[in-house]
Amino acid sequence: xxxxxxxxxxxxxxxxxxxxxxxxxxxxxxxxxxxxxxxxxxxxxxxxxxxxxxxxxxxxxxxxxxxxxxxxxxxxxxxxxxxxxxxxxxxxxxxxxxxxxxxxxxxxxxxxxxxxxxxxxxxxxxxxxxxxxxxxxxxxxxxxxxxxxxxxxxxxxxxxxxxxxxxxxxxxxxxxxxxxxxxxxxxxxxxxxxxxxxxxxxxxxxxxxxxxxxxxxxxxxxxxxxxxxxxxxxxxxxxxxxxxxxxxxxxxxxxxxxxxxxxxxxxxxxxxxxxxxxxxxxxxxxxxxxxxxxxxxxxxxxxxxxxxxxxxxxxxxxxxxxxxxxxxxxxxxxxxxxxxxxxxxxxxxxxxxxxxxxxxxxxxxxxxxxxxxxxxxxxxxxxxx
Amino acid sequence: xxxxxxxxxxxxxxxxxxxxxxxxxxxxxxxxxxxxxxxxxxxxxxxxxxxxxxxxxxxxxxxxxxxxxxxxxxxxxxxxxxxxxxxxxxxxxxxxxxxxxxxxxxxxxxxxxxxxxxxxxxxxxxxxxxxxxxxxxxxxxxxxxxxxxxxxxxxxxxxxxxxxxxxxxxxxxxxxxxxxxxxxxxxxxxxxxxxxxxxxxxxxxxxxxxxxxxxxxxxxxxxxxxxxxxxxxxxxxxxxxxxxxxxxxxxxxxxxxxxxxxxxxxxxxxxxxxxxxxxxxxxxxxxxxxxxxxxxxxxxxxxxxxxxxxxxxxxxxxxxxxxxxxxxxxxxxxxxxxxxxxxxxxxxxxxxxxxxxxxxxxxxxxxxxxxxxxxxxxxxxxxxx
Numbered sequence: 001x002x003x004x005x006x007x008x009x010x011x012x013x014x015x016x017x018x019x020x021x022x023x024x025x026x027x028x029x030x031x032x033x034x035x036x037x038x039x040x041x042x043x044x045x046x047x048x049x050x051x052x053x054x055x056x057x058x059x060x061x062x063x064x065x066x067x068x069x070x071x072x073x074x075x076x077x078x079x080x081x082x083x084x085x086x087x088x089x090x091x092x093x094x095x096x097x098x099x100x101x102x103x104x105x106x107x108x109x110x111x112x113x114x115x116x117x118x119x120x121x122x123x124x125x126x127x128x129x130x131x132x133x134x135x136x137x138x139x140x141x142x143x144x145x146x147x148x149x150x151x152x153x154x155x156x157x158x159x160x161x162x163x164x165x166x167x168x169x170x171x172x173x174x175x176x177x178x179x180x181x182x183x184x185x186x187x188x189x190x191x192x193x194x195x196x197x198x199x200x201x202x203x204x205x206x207x208x209x210x211x212x213x214x215x216x217x218x219x220x221x222x223x224x225x226x227x228x229x230x231x232x233x234x235x236x237x238x239x240x241x242x243x244x245x246x247x248x249x250x251x252x253x254x255x256x257x258x259x260x261x262x263x264x265x266x267x268x269x270x271x272x273x274x275x276x277x278x279x280x281x282x283x284x285x286x287x288x289x290x291x292x293x294x295x296x297x298x299x300x301x302x303x304x305x306x307x308x309x310x311x312x313x314x315x316x317x318x319x320x321x322x323x324x325x326x327x328x329x330x331x332x333x334x335x336x337x338x339x340x341x342x343x344x345x346x347x348x349x350x351x352x353x354x355x356x357x358x359x360x361x362x363x364x365x366x367x368x369x370x371x372x373x374x375x376x377x378x379x380x381x382x383x384x385x
Numbered sequence: 386x387x388x389x390x391x392x393x394x395x396x397x398x399x400x401x402x403x404x405x406x407x408x409x410x411x412x413x414x415x416x417x418x419x420x421x422x423x424x425x426x427x428x429x430x431x432x433x434x435x436x437x438x439x440x441x442x443x444x445x446x447x448x449x450x451x452x453x454x455x456x457x458x459x460x461x462x463x464x465x466x467x468x469x470x471x472x473x474x475x476x477x478x479x480x481x482x483x484x485x486x487x488x489x490x491x492x493x494x495x496x497x498x499x500x501x502x503x504x505x506x507x508x509x510x511x512x513x514x515x516x517x518x519x520x521x522x523x524x525x526x527x528x529x530x531x532x533x534x535x536x537x538x539x540x541x542x543x544x545x546x547x548x549x550x551x552x553x554x555x556x557x558x559x560x561x562x563x564x565x566x567x568x569x570x571x572x573x574x575x576x577x578x579x580x581x582x583x584x585x586x587x588x589x590x591x592x593x594x595x596x597x598x599x600x601x602x603x604x605x606x607x608x609x610x611x612x613x614x615x616x617x618x619x620x621x622x623x624x625x626x627x628x629x630x631x632x633x634x635x636x637x638x639x640x641x642x643x644x645x646x647x648x649x650x651x652x653x654x655x656x657x658x659x660x661x662x663x664x665x666x667x668x669x670x671x672x673x674x675x676x677x678x679x680x681x682x683x684x685x686x687x688x689x690x691x692x693x694x695x696x697x698x699x700x701x702x703x704x705x706x707x708x709x710x711x712x713x714x715x716x717x718x719x720x721x722x723x724x725x726x727x728x729x730x731x732x733x734x735x736x737x738x739x740x741x742x743x744x745x746x747x748x749x750x751x752x753x754x755x756x757x758x759x760x761x762x763x764x765x766x767x768x769x770x
Contacts, residue, residue: 002728004403018389318730343387345703349734356760367764368757375741375752 001319009350010323011141011169011296013191013198014340016247020195023250024243031242037234039249044233046252050171050260051186053178053204058228059248060201061241064168064189067201069097070223071135071164071185074205074213078102080132083124083161085116085152089142089326090166094135101218106131112143112329113298115291118151125159132212133162139170142326144287144298144335146170153181162209168192171202172255173267173339174294184209190244193263193295195251195341199244205229267294270338270347273377277351277370281358286333295339298325300332302363307334310361317360318353348374386704394735395708396526396554396681398576398583399725401632405580408635409628416627422619424634429618431637435556435645436571438563438589443613444633445586446626449553449574452586454482455608456520456549456570459590459598463487465517468509468546470501470537474527474711475551479520486603491516497528497714498683500676503536510544517597518547523571524555527711529672529683529720531555538566547594553577556587557640558652558724559679569594575629578648578680580636580726584629590614652679655723655732658762662736662755666743671718680724683710685717687748692719695746702745703738733759 008015029035040059048057060067072094076082081104084095091109098105106128108120116136125131134156138149149165156163162184167176171186172193178186183206190200205213205225213225221227227237255263271294278285278299286298301307307324311334314320323335336354338347351370358365393400414420425444433442445452457479461467466489469480476494483490491513493505501521510516519541523534534550541548547569552561556571557578563571568591575585590598590610598610606612612622640648656679663670663684671683686692692709696719699705708720721739723732736755743750 002402002726005728005731007730017387319728320730341387343390343704345392345705345734345738346390348737349730352733352737352756352760353730356764359764367760368753371737371756372753375737379741379744379752 005319007320007346007350009337009342010321011192011335011337011339012189014193014195014337015342016197017195017251017254017341019254020247020250024247026246029242031239032235036242036245039245040236040240041233043245043249043252046249046256047202048204050252050255051178051202051204052176052180053186055179055204055206056210056229056232057202057204058225058232059236059240059245060203060223061199061236061238062201063198064187064201065093066223067168067187067189067203068094068166070201070203070225071187072097072101073218073220073223074216074225075133075162075164075185075209076101076103077216077218079104081106081128081130082133082135083108083121083131085121085134085136085147086110087114087116087137087143087145087147088112088140090137090140090168094137094166098135113145113286113288115145115147118148118155121152122155125155125161131161133164135164136166138165138167138176139174139293139295141169141293141296142329144285144293144296145291146174146293147291149176149183150181153183157182162212169339170293170295173263175260175264178204190248193340194248195254196244196247199241200248266343267338269378269381270342270344271297272381273344273347273374274336274338274351276377277374280373281355281365281370296335296337298333298335301334305358305361305363307331310334310357313360314353314357318356320350320353322350344378348378390704392705392731392735394722394727395706396577396720396722396724397574399578399580399722400727401582402580402636402639402726404639405632405635409632411631414627416624417620421627421630424630425621425625426618428630428634428637431634431641432587433589435637435640436563436587436589437561437565438571440564440589440591441614441617442587442589443610443617444621444625444630445588445608446584446621446623447586448583449572449586450478451608452553452572452574452588453479453551455586455588455610456572457482457486458603458605458608459601459610460518460547460549460570460594461486461488462601462603464489466491466513466515467518467520468493468506468516470506470519470521470532471495472499472501472522472528472530472532473497473525475522475525475553479522479551483520498530498671498673500530500532503533503540506537507540510540510546516546518549520549521551523550523552523561524559524678524680526554526678526681527714529670529678529681530676531559531678532676534561534568535566538568542567547597554724555678555680558648560645560649563589575633578725579633580639581629581632584626585633651728652723654763654766655727655729656682657766658729658732658759659721659723659736661762662759665758666740666750666755681720681722683718683720686719690743690746690748692716695719695742698745699738699742703741705735705738707735729763733763
């Protein structure tokens with residue numbers, strides 16, 4: 001068992017390419033130097049390409065949650081009414097953040113494994129036109145669900161409410177057309193599809209959002225978008241994580257080299273391989289096909305299986321690390337990521353390991369039945385060389 | 386397709402652990418410094434453990450072939466008669482080396498895929514008692530054959546002839562009892578089971594061998610064992626590869642941590658998984674079970690398969706690199722290594738990829754039939770955590 005060969009299939013942090021590690025090994029440079037300023041500008045420009053935005057974009061030294069807090073404190077004044085589409089743990093976190101800053105939070109909460117119905121958002125907005133912002137988790141990591149931000153965007157386009165999206169666990173892996181879909185603020189993090197360690201968040205701000213940001217009177221300092229704008233594009237207001245910024249540049253180079261279209265396709269194929277394999281193994285998926293996450297698949301633990309014991313065997317005996325359930329789903333599901341710096345053969349290896357660990361746990365799975373299905377999907381999709 | 390994720394399953398060079406890479410990144414030190422001297426002594430001591438020898442041992446800055454040449458030039462005077470057990474390309478190389486230095490080379494040559502019969506060596510020695518040395522390739526990489534050095538050693542123990550063994554592609558993966566089996570000189574290289582880049586050879590010399598070394602009058606300088614002995618244990622006669630020596634120390638630390646017994650067992654399980662999988666796929670193996678290499682498996686290309694085209698597909702489409710045939714076997718076999726820094730799940734991934742590439746080439750393989758067999762072997766062997 002080689003510790004360094006541990007296959008990290010949790011929905012973030014995800015594996016780091018050696019190229020990125022090497023970039024982060026460069027000697028430290030001053031964050032007010034011209035060298036760093038040029039890197040920051042290049043990083044910002046390349047990030048905008050991944051965001052598919054022409055609007056302002058900032059790189060924050062914080063985890064993704066810091067990015068979400070930035071979205072909240074800059075757009076909510078106490079007493080504002082906001083609507084949160086809550087499809088799981090991260091939707092709830094969005095709601096909690098709003099409440100802490102004094103928002104009147106309305107929620108549309110779905111059953112675990114279901115996406116929010118865009119029409120429900122339309123109805124709510126029609127009935128309550130004083131809603132100032134709609135917060136949506138694009139990819140709900142806790143349930144493996146993807147919300148339809150294109151459709152929600154179409155509904156919001158004709159209205160004043162801001163469209164604020166948490167895409168921490170999907171941007172860079174999934175096609176998200178920030179400007180085209182009318183997303184005013186989109187937040188993502190470094191440790192998912194961006195193939196970096198945790199520690200950075202990226203956030204964009206539309207012109208429509210700036211008007212709100214300028215008017216909001218919630219106290220904020222570190223997360224003040226106005227301070228970021230004042231120092232952009234050449235500087236950050238406070239000391240940035242220089243090392244991760246160097247890594248981000250290299251990760252963005254890798255993303256450019258592979259090409260966004262190829263990256264999206266790779267994730268779709270890995271998703272289909274994974275979901276088809278689990279179905280072939282007789283396991284039930286938490287999310288339906290029509291709203292399934294492209295970066296993480298949640299699987300219901302079959303009757304009688306000690307899910308966390310199973311994960312432990314998979315980790316200790318087969319060197320593959322997957323995630324369990326969060327909140328109410330703890331002990332009831334397991335979650336397999338297919339996100340970021342990972343590929344088809346690792347997907348197959350993961351499935352083979354899951355079959356073995358299930359067998360070890362006494363679950364009556366036929367060995368290789370999932371692997372075969374994943375192979376069939378792969379060969380039919382013919383990704384070429 | 387991530388270039389850095391290429392699964393290197395050729396019989397050397399093999400994958401390098403990050404720990405070893407990091408060790409090799411240490412700042413350069415002088416090769417005559419006390420620091421280096423201490424490292425060299427520690428490396429030599431730990432290498433002796435892997436060799437299972439109490440005799441002298443030297444680390445050479447050369448490839449494995451340099452180590453073999455060292456064995457030859459220090460033990461053969463022009464006109465000496467030697468016996469070479471030739472089971473393939475590397476046996477032939479041993480014979481060629483002997484001939485170049487003026488030896489009268491007798492050969493026992495086997496069919497590809499067969500080991501040498503120890504009794505044939507006994508007969509030869511009985512008939513020709515003037516044979517000064519017996520040269521055996523312990524692990525014939527070109528055919529995936531392991532020769533029975535324990536049995537050959539028993540035959541040689543009662544005789545004057547030196548027992549000289551090429552274990553370049555097996556030492557550190559397979560149980561070789563250098564002293565117990567009476568091996569006078571054993572040669573290995575850094576780029577196989579030792580988990581290092583190419584560039585070092587390791588060689589031991591028994592007391593019996595020293596008597597010959599001291600008497601031999603073949604001109605030698607860089608490869609002169611006497612010069613090495615004169616500077617040992619604190620120095621090398623010429624500038625050593627400092628970086629690889631630092632890496633070797635870390636690799637030896639990893640070998641100690643895993644433990645030789647566990648390493649041998651891991652290679653046996655990977656061998657059984659691989660061979661069982663190919664048989665289940667209906668492919669014919671070049672070596673019989675009773676003489677099969679524990680580090681590399683040679684597979685006969687099935688009728689009609691363009692073997693090198695198949696390897697190309699496996700490499701370019703599934704990111705797995707395996708070897709083809711050498712010499713007369715070129716285009717007729719492919720060779721899959723299970724050697725060094727690799728594990729069970731990578732073995733499964735390799736088999737899954739081979740199935741896919743065979744399918745792409747039109748060979749009628751049933752997907753996952755090999756994977757299932759490998760999984761069954763693994764689960765039955767229960768390697769534990």
